[in-house]
Amino acid sequence: MPVTTERPAAQAYADFDALRRQDPELAGILLGELDRQSTTLQLIAAENFTSPAVLAALGSPLANKYAEGYPGARHHGGCELVDVAERTAVERATALFGADHANVQPHSGSSAVLAAYAALLRPGDTVLAMGLPYGGHLTHGSPANFSGRWFDFVGYGVDPESGLIDYEQVHALARSHRPKALVCGSIAYPRHIDYAAFREIADDVGAYLIADAAHPIGLVAGGAAPSPVPYADVVCATTHKVLRGPRGGMLLCGAELAERVDRAVFPFTQGGAQMNAIAAKAVAFGEAATPAFTAYAHQVVANARTLAEALATAGFEISTGGTDTHVVLADPAPYGVEAHVARGRLAAAGLVLDTCALPHRDDRGLRLGTAAVTTQGMGEAEMVRIAGLLRDAVREEPQTRAAVRELAARFPPYPGQ
Incomplete structure (x- = not known):
């Protein structure tokens, strides 16, 4: 069946202003979440930013x-x-x-x-x-x-x-x-x-x-x-x-x-x-299926390896000594801090991540991922910077939140939004 895209009215379904007018409470929640994602660093290994095209399909008829x-x-x-x-x-x-x-x-x-x-x-x-x-x-x-x-x-x-x-x-x-x-x-x-x-x-x-x-x-x-x-x-x-x-x-x-x-x-x-x-x-x-995604996937891994190395240099213990993937497991124990306490300090600084079980250990560790920050355009230099921010946040350095905001502002997930 032939399908035409020559219908300007078809864009009405993606009209955020309609939501703002009809339900300002929910519109505020959505805008607040966009602000949260844009002013913090998403280091949860299971998360990423979809493209605007994917979002358009999700919000379609x-x-x-x-x-x-x-x-x-x-x-x-x-x-x-x-x-x-x-x-x-x-x-x-x-x-x-x-x-x-x-x-x-x-x-x-x-x-x-x-x-x-x-x-x-x-x-x-x-x-x-x-x-x-x-x-x-x-x-x-x-x-x-x-x-x-x-x-x-x-x-x-x-x-x-x-x-x-x-x-x-x-x-x-x-x-x-x-x-x-x-x-x-x-x-x-x-x-x-x-x-x-x-x-x-x-x-x-x-x-x-x-x-x-x-x-x-x-x-x-x-x-x-x-x-x-x-x-x-x-x-x-x-x-x-x-x-x-x-x-x-x-x-x-x-x-x-x-x-x-x-x-x-x-x-x-x-x-x-x-x-x-x-x-x-x-x-x-x-x-x-595009060459751009192939480059992205390899950059995700390069970023994770750099992040793991930089975290080790900063004093964290790294499970398996590194990574082959987008996942990095880091133990903040050398700082005298348990993982759940470290996660709270990191969250307060705008560094969003998870904890996970550490094999053959009684305590937990931090699970980080590089997929989302790589989508934002960050590379190895930014991974070194992020490792330093993670260290500073665990130490509760007061300037860390402002530094996270500055880095996030340089790499918005949805430029122009």
Whole structure:
């Protein structure tokens, strides 16, 4: 169906003034959040800034459309154009990641993992995944999560000296417990994962291999990290984080599992797809296929490595001695400060980040990411500056907040807004 963009009135849906007039309270909240993002530094590893084009798709009339099912087999009428949008997202995702099949409907990364489990497992099955104290996600067996309630999870860890995955331990646990599935992936592992090694272990015990690539998938898209697609039976991912799309999830798999994966998403775990989010995912996939995004992904890693080195020089302890990705784990213990106290001091200075478990330690550390500040145009020189600001904030130096504001003002996330 031909689509025209020659309609000036189509811009009305993005008219912020309409919100300001109709609901000034909510308009004030949105403007306040934009101000917060523009005057502080976003160092949360799971966050990024989408492009204005992605935001436009999210705020488009596609938000009005109900579209249960899949293109060509919807449970509602009027889906001719949203079918095109979803097919476009799927085609771009499969081309970007070299996968046979993509499902772009999951509402989140956790929804994608739930669907992967639903496609391959049955309640009570044994699953081997990274333990939560070592960087595993809630969906990797937390007793507070569906995964820990429905499946029998066994956790693997990391070497206590190096902080790296102990693949021999993983193999031994797999042979001992004979899991139905092996999960590789983490929310706080700063090094590349050896997917080939995991595939070998899974094959040895007859297990499915599920890659939870929520964090590195954007680096994979930009050629800055190894891809799990050739090795995993199913890849679960988010479309935000380094990938810089809307908040949401996706699944990648081979043709032989495509129908099982699709049925696990709809109708088993979800109802109507969020078509505005799917269109925004298509925009992000298109952006990620450009040389500019490849350069961005490599800069994210270069920035993270520089930040890790500068933090070590400033006196922080760095987990695994550095990073291969966008994630840096730093321990403020040398300053005599616990992580939760340090995070509060950093937040007061406008440095926004998370804490996380530190392997084989009783305390927690700081988890930093470089995706958002790299999107803002910052490079290695700014990473050195940020490391100094982090040090000063932990020490409660009074001038730190003003210095953060000055740096943020030089690199606005949305110039001209």
